[in-house]
Amino acid sequence: MTQVLCDSGILIATFDRGDRYHAPCSHFLDDWPGQLLIPESVLGETCNFLRNHMRHGPALEQQFLDAVTVAESDYAVISTTGEDRRRAADLVRQLVAAPLGYVDATIIALAERLKIANIATVDFKFIGMGSRVSTMKPIRWVLQEGWL
Numbered sequence: 001m002t003q004v005l006c007d008s009g010i011l012i013a014t015f016d017r018g019d020r021y022h023a024p025c026s027h028f029l030d031d032w033p034g035q036l037l038i039p040e041s042v043l044g045e046t047c048n049f050l051r052n053h054m055r056h057g058p059a060l061e062q063q064f065l066d067a068v069t070v071a072e073s074d075y076a077v078i079s080t081t082g083e084d085r086r087r088a089a090d091l092v093r094q095l096v097a098a099p100l101g102y103v104d105a106t107i108i109a110l111a112e113r114l115k116i117a118n119i120a121t122v123d124f125k126f127i128g129m130g131s132r133v134s135t136m137k138p139i140r141w142v143l144q145e146g147w148l
Contacts, residue, residue, distance in 0.1 A: 002034030003114075004142055005107050007121035008046040011038070015050060015060045021122045028120060028143060036075045037116070038068060041106045043077055084109040091133055100129045112136045 013025040029036065038046075050064055051057040068075040080088070088105035104126045111119060117140045121127065127141050 002032075002118065003037055003116050004032060004034065004118040004120050005037050005039065005111055005116055006042060007107060007119065007123060007126065008042045008049065008103065009122040010120045010143065011042070011046045011064065012049050012054075013122060015054060015064065024143065025122065032074070032120075032142075034074075036120075037110075038075055038077050039103075039106050039110055040077060040079045041103045043068070045103050078110065078114075080106050080110065081113070084113060087112065094133055095129055098125075098129050100126075100133075104130065108134050108136070111139065118142050 009021070010025045010028065013019040013021040014029055016022055019025075046064060047061050050060040054060050067073065068077060084106060087109035088102055091100055091105040091108055092102055094100075104123070107119060107121075107126075108130050111117065112135050115136070117136060117138065119130070119139055120142050122143060127144065131139055131141075
């Protein structure tokens with residue numbers, strides 16, 4: 001099964017019809033031929049954004065949680081290990097001037113540990129920084145390579 005690590009932007013865009021990435025992100029999540037992995041840090045960031053920055057936020061947060069926690073879902077929430085958190089902290093330290101935040105750094109750390117080259121994001125800043133510092137070569141930025 002082909003796996004992809006999801007960043008929060010792709011998940012948030014599916015709930016915001018005014019977002020310029022709404023249609024391609026919704027299409028991607030519906031049509032990805034494998035498992036959609038959501039790091040625990042991305043789950044928290046997405047829930048926080050939906051709840052606090054979107055109209056009808058609490059209801060959207062609940063819809064999102066329902067979608068990712070149903071037993072027969074293509075989504076899987078994955079937890080970071082101590083090793084992942086240490087690697088993320090190292091990446092944040094390396095790119096403190098950039099800045100690369102903890103959530104993006106955990107995605108890179110998980111990609112490296114789990115050997116998952118596919119990452120779905122709409123954050124072009126993340127793409128530029130992540131490609132530079134990741135030991136995972138090559139990273140495949142799936143939305144930019146044929147989905148957008």
